[in-house]
Amino acid sequence: MSLSSTPDDVVLDTIATGSYHDPHSVLGVHTDADGNGVLRTRRPLASTVTAELADGSTVEFTHLRGGIWEADITGAPGRYTITTTYDDGSSHTADDPYRHVPTIGELDLHLIAEGRHEELWRVLGAHERVLDGTAGVAFTVWAPDARAVRVLGDHNGWDGQAHSMRSMGGSGVWELFIPEIGSGARYKFEILTRASNWIEKADPMARLAEVPPATASVVTSSDYTWTDDTWLAHRSSAPLTDQPMSIYEVHLGSWRPGLGYRDAADPLVEYVTQQGFTHVEFMPLAEHPFGGSWGYQVTGYYAPTSRFGGPDDLRYLIDRLHQADIGVIMDWVPGHFPKDAFALAQFDGEPLYEHPDPRRGEHKDWGTLIFDYGRSEVRNFLVANALYWFEEFHVDGLRVDAVASMLYLDYSRNEGEWAPNQYGGRENLEAIKFLQEVNATAYKRYPGIAMIAEESTSFPGVTAPTSHGGLGFGFKWNMGWMNDSLQYISRDPLYRAHHEGELSFSFVYAFTENFVLPISHDEVVHGKGSLFGRMPGDHWQKLANMRAYLAYMWGHPGKQLLFMGQEFGQMSEWSEGRGLDWWMLEQPAHAQLHDFVAALNRVYRDESALWARDHDGAAFSRLGGPSWNPNVSAFSRRDSHGNTVVVIANFSGEPLHHYPIDLPEGGVWTEVLNSDATVYGGSGVGNYGVVHTDDHGRATPTLPPLGVLFLKHNAS
Known part of the structure; x- marks a missing residue:
């Protein structure tokens, strides 16, 4: 379009309605090589329009059509403002959006x-x-x-x-x-x-949204000054696989209802420190419209949910946790997104973020859409989102939700409802490539962080490096251990002897991946009841079973995750609509369980044999002989400095006196933890703090009923 010609009526009409693809080619300043040109602006219903130029001069506009005005100029106008008057005598002066060069390079x-x-x-x-x-x-x-x-x-x-x-x-x-x-x-x-x-x-890249159910995006900037340099420096010094990792999973809205990010900082830091957990894992905090989804149906991937405050408030919470030497993991949901009309679904009128083929682009069971992992811009959106949480919020790990649903094209689909990959297989090759990219990029940019897969199948190499064809995660949730062990512990002790495999099978594959042992929110909802409620027996026996189960879990190879409320034996099923039953801590027996979990975390952190070589099969040995009891599980853990801890669990309801067992070394073994100690509500059966062996390492300790012993070797 030449400067001497006025845009045709079709262009002017589309400019007037804001439906032209390149409004800057018509509006704003347009000059030729000699400095002669025009200014155009859109001012509907105006009676007069004038522009004040950088040199103080003014020019008058002439109306063209549909509220589009034009003025002749000579020379570059520089910075200018436009004053509009209306028939009622009012006027308005403003800068012109269309005088500015693009803000993206x-x-x-x-x-x-x-x-x-x-x-x-x-x-x-x-x-x-x-x-x-x-x-x-x-x-x-x-x-x-x-x-x-x-x-x-x-x-x-x-x-x-x-x-x-x-x-x-x-x-x-x-x-x-x-x-x-x-x-x-x-x-x-x-x-x-x-x-x-x-x-x-809504803006897919919005960094703040209105409080639901409102759905607008909100402009925001951060002026937060971080004070966690010491934490970040320490984090990058060693991989988490070689560190203690005991995770407290939190749904922020129901941990203590009514607390925002800032309000929660002090009580959460105090509580987690008291309980001895090394990390907090927050269920998803990205913006989501429906609270009942617990955050797993995300509409604002870059926006912390405004239910609890602004982005800088979340930064404050994470900073405070870091100052207390507590790591922060956040649930991340790249596997699917909801169909809400205001969000990502058919974002520009066509399938864009979702795969266009419903056989690959929709989760019918969940009523959600699946990202198009093969589209480079979509993959970039997700990879950058993971990096965003590490960069802007200093999180220490992302637990990636529903990885299995991403890996398999036939996930939760019947025959004929899915299409194979290019090689005829069921693997989603594009999703695999995405997971490899996000993991490799995150670990490259942020040493010491953790990418954690919730992956419920036996897909090979989840935690193998991408350079060896693996997915590149740092950890994988051990869903097999979780299912088997919960099934075992829920049985009456009278019948456990017939199901010993449910307890021991996890040892067969314990070192095939870097595992986290999860007792998560998923195990205490949807009619499953609480962990306490799954335990057999009367009230005392339920608590004894819980102590034994948690001690066995903490001793087992792998990191640990426990959902909030289980540390004090909450009896009711969790609901996001109400808070935890904190009043239960007023009951002495549940307060003792609470104290036991704190002691368990303390012993765990103090004894490097329980975590330093978590994923090294050479540092683990099952113990037996000279007799075998299907209700007893015994094994030893070692670090690289010769420190050894033996875990002996008796899941029968009777004490086993003078139980013959061969320990890894002779001498004196200190009883550093006894889940049956009276201080934790137990019956007090034990070994007076020490266990002796003969010259061949044979010991005959007393094993408490529904109890677990941690024994540490005393080299002297």
Whole structure:
């Protein structure tokens, strides 16, 4: 379009309605090589329009059509403002969004198109900027199938016609800088689809959203100053596989109802420190519309849920945990997303984030959509999101939800409901490639973090390095151990002898992956009852079984995870709609269980044999002889310095006196933990703190009923 010609009526009409793909080619400043040109602006219902130029001069505009005005200029106008008057005598002066150059560079656009922008959150979304002396917000969004995109929000009375975005070409990115707005402004993107429908969408890259059920995105900036340098330096010094890792899983909304991120910081730090856990794992904190999903149906992948405060409030909570030497793991859900119309589903009117083939793009069981892992921009969205939580919130690990559903094309599908991969197999090769990329990238950028897979099948190499064809996770949840051991412990002790395999089978594969042993929220919902409720016997026996089970769990190879409330034996099933039954700590027997878990964590952290070589089969030995009892499980754990701890569990309901067992070394063994001690509510059966062996290492300790002993070798 030459400067001497006025845009045709069709273009002017689409500019007037905010439905033109390149409004900056018409609006704003347009000059030729001699400095002659025009200014154009959209000011519907105006009676007069004038511009004040940088040199103080003014120019008058002439109305063209549909609220589009034009003024002739000579020379570059520099920074200018536009004053609009109306028939009622009112006037308004503002900067012009269409005088500004793009706020996103060519390199960023290239990386986005290639799917290689590791800091995507810095260029897409809404960001406060100062351009040419004017403060405002730069909006950018990826919507490649859109015919036009507008920004609507508080700043324009939720009428986006005044703020149409420009297409940045083949990248599929749209951009607009809007002056004189900032943090706190609510907004959405309004997208014209191929079918000529306008749809409103929240920003996929929003870093803050309204409190649900409201769904607008909110402009935000951070001024938080971190104070966890010491923690981060220590974290990067050694892999977590070689460190103690005892995880307390928390649903923040029901841990202590009514507490926000900042309010929860002090009581949570105090409680977790008292209990001795090394890490807190938060169930998903990314924005989600339905609280009953517990955060597992995410609509705002880059926005901490506003239910508990703003992003800097979450930073404060994590910082406080780090200052107390407590690590932070967060649940992350890249396996599926909900169909809510305001969010990612058919974002620009077409399948975009979801796979277009419903055989690969929909979880019918969950009523959710599956990401298109083979599309480079979608894979980039997810990889960058993982890095975002590490970079911007200093989390120490991500527990990746529902990995099995990502790995298999036939997951929860009947014959004919899925399509095989290019080789005829059932593996989702694109999802596997994505998982390898996100793990390799996260570990490269943030040494010492943990990527943890909730993977419920025997898929090979989940924690093998990507360089060896593995998925590259640091840890895998041991769902087999969880299912078998819970089934075993729920049996009456009279019948456990017939099911010893449920207890011992995990030793067969304990070192095939780097495992976490999880007793998570999934085990105390949907009619399963509480962990306490699964235990057989009367009240005392239930608590004794719980102590024995948890001690066995802490002694077993692998890290540990325990869902909140189980540490004091909550009797009722967990519900996100109410808080934990903290009143139970007023009951002495449950307070004693609470104390036992704290002691268990203390012994665990103090005894490096229980964690230093967690994933090394050479550091583990099952113990037996000269007799064998199917109700007894005994094994030894060793570190690299010769320290040894023996774990002996008696899951029968009777004490076993003078039980003959061959210990790894002769001499004196100290009873560093006895789950049947009276201080924890037990019957007090034990060995007076020490166990002696003969010259051949043979010992005859007393094993308490429904009890576990931890014995440490005393080399002297």
